Amino acid sequence: MWKYMSQEQILLVLLGNALLLVRRRLCGWKKIHTRFGLVVGPLRSTCYHKNLRNGSGCFSKRRDISISCSAGVDKDSYVPSNEKPTDSRVIYAVAPAMGHNQESHPESHLRVPSIVNALEKMELTPKFRGSAIMELREFKPASIDDIASVHTRNYVTGLEKAMDRASEQGIIFIEGSGPTYATANTFEDSLIAAGAGISLVDSVVEASKLSQNQPIGFALIRPPGHHAIPKGPMGFCVFGNVAIAARYAQRVHGLKRIFIIDFDVHHGNGTNDAFYEDPDIFFLSTHQDGSYPGTGKIDQIGQGDGEGTTLNLPLPGGSGDIAMRTVFDEVIVPCAQSFKPDIILVSAGYDAHVLDPLASLQFTTGTYYMLASNIQQLAKDLCGGRCVFFLEGGYNLDSLSHSVVDSFRAFLGEPSLALEFDNPAILYEEPLTKVKRAIEKVKHLHTL
Incomplete structure (x- = not known):
């Protein structure tokens, strides 16, 4: 199961916890000033967008909190001088959608700030790493x-018009979309989220022309996107961020063949539907069998010209680290090698974590470290390192933040902190016989 990881990568995982303890003893924890103030209890924040088309700033007006959505720069943020994408190992963009929020909803305004605070705490921002890590501020x-x-114009214009009603009522639920809500800020926040992903595609493509040290991109954005179907929103998702970025990469950069990996615990039905007949976009989804929205059956492989370029692998409940490592080696790698992509895009959902409240898989922080490291290496091997991750699900703030932190460390080639974050005692035996059966079936369907 470790065969796609080098001995060095395996050693990094095993040594991570020991190095962290040494670091703590030597240095101690520093107080980290963050630009997100996380407030327990109700938070009613309004995000004001001025000159939205020109990428201006977006801030929450509240006395004890200052929030940048990375469409602009707040005065307290650290911006390295003369930074270039070619100098960076990781490029990320932040779009927290603070105005898109329903109290007590799992897809809340706390998700992205929690990640950003964790990155600050673990010293994984430009403030601590200089040019090795770059945050896109102007997009x-x-x-x-x-x-x-990707989406019909009727849907796009209809959502824009619905903002007036959302402004009057405070929050609306969109009929036929599952538990998907909208506030007066949802339309603008969703444009910003999609724009962050597009800008990261621009950055990694440009860097690939200038340097062999290719940075990887990560869009820390919400609302998520992989459930949003062409005709409307669904399952917390408003616009299909990954799908929009894929079409943009084709249209603007001439990257014809796009490989999309979706490891969210739920099936990315919106992305699936957008490209089901497209031979140039390979969509590969692993997800929990029987989970929301009930799509993504193993025999759904695309149709017409796109037959064979959709791969759905539903995993039985209880699948964990061993299952996912096996899937990566036996399914994801050969599919990508056969498809020969020009860029890899990733729907990075962290809700398959054992602590996540909305599903029943048992991935760990170490699973996400493995996925980040191996997908990055796959991109280096197949498409010049061009790869962008897009945040999807993940609703336990601790496991979400820790897993993204470990993903960043994987991108940098640094040891995993999984032994610090994970508690192996809560794990139980994986249903590996069922996993093997599913893998063999999908390999037969796709002649792997």
């Missing part, structure tokens, strides 16, 4: 044309 929201490359 434009996606255009209506960008969104309409």
Whole structure:
């Protein structure tokens, strides 16, 4: 199960906890000033967008909290001088959608700030790493044309018009979309989220032309996107961020063949539907069998010209680290090698974690470290390192934050902190016989 990881990578995982303890003894923890103030209890924040098309700032007006959504720069943020994508190992963008929030909803305004605070605490930001880690601060929201490359214009214009009603009522639920809500800020926040992903595609593509030290991109964005179908929102998702970025990469950068990996615990039905007949976009989803929204059956492999370029692998409840390592080696790697992509895009959902409240898989922080490290290496081997991760699910703030932190460490080639974050005592035996049966079936269907 370790065969796609080098001996050095395996050693990094095993040594991570020991090195962390040494670091703590020598240095202690520093107080970290963060630009997100996480407030326990109700938070009613309004995000004001000025000159949205020009990528201006977005801030929450509240006395004890200052929030940047990375469409602009707040005065307290650290911005390295003369930074270039070619100098970076990781490029990330932050779009927290603070105005898109329903109290007590699992897909809340606390998710992205929790991640950013954890990155600060673990010294994984430009403030501590200089040019090795770069945050994109100036990016434009996606255009209506960008969104309409995946979604119908009727949906896009209808959502924009619904903002008036959301403004009057405070919050609305979109009929037929499952538990998907909208506030007066949802339309603008969703354009910013999609724009962050597009800008990261620009950055990694440009860097690949200038340097062999290719940075990897990570869009820390919400609302998530992989459930949003062409005709509307669904399952907490408003616009299909990954799908929009895929079409943009084709249209603007001439990257014809796009490989999308979706390891969210739920099936990315929106991405699946957008490209089900497209031979140039390979969509591969692992997800918990029988989970929301009930799609992603193993025999759904695409149709027409796109037959064979959709791979759905539902995993039995209880699948964990061993299962996912086996899937990566036996399914993801050969699929990507056969497809020969020009770029890899990742729907990075962290809700398959054993602590996540919305599902029943048992991934660990170490599972996500493995996935980040191996996907990065796969991109280096197949497409010049061009790869962008997009945040999808993940609803336990601790496991979400720790897993993204370990993903960043994997990108940097640094030891995993999984032994610090994970508690192996809560894990139970994986249903490996069922996992093997599912893998063998999907390998037969796709002649792997």
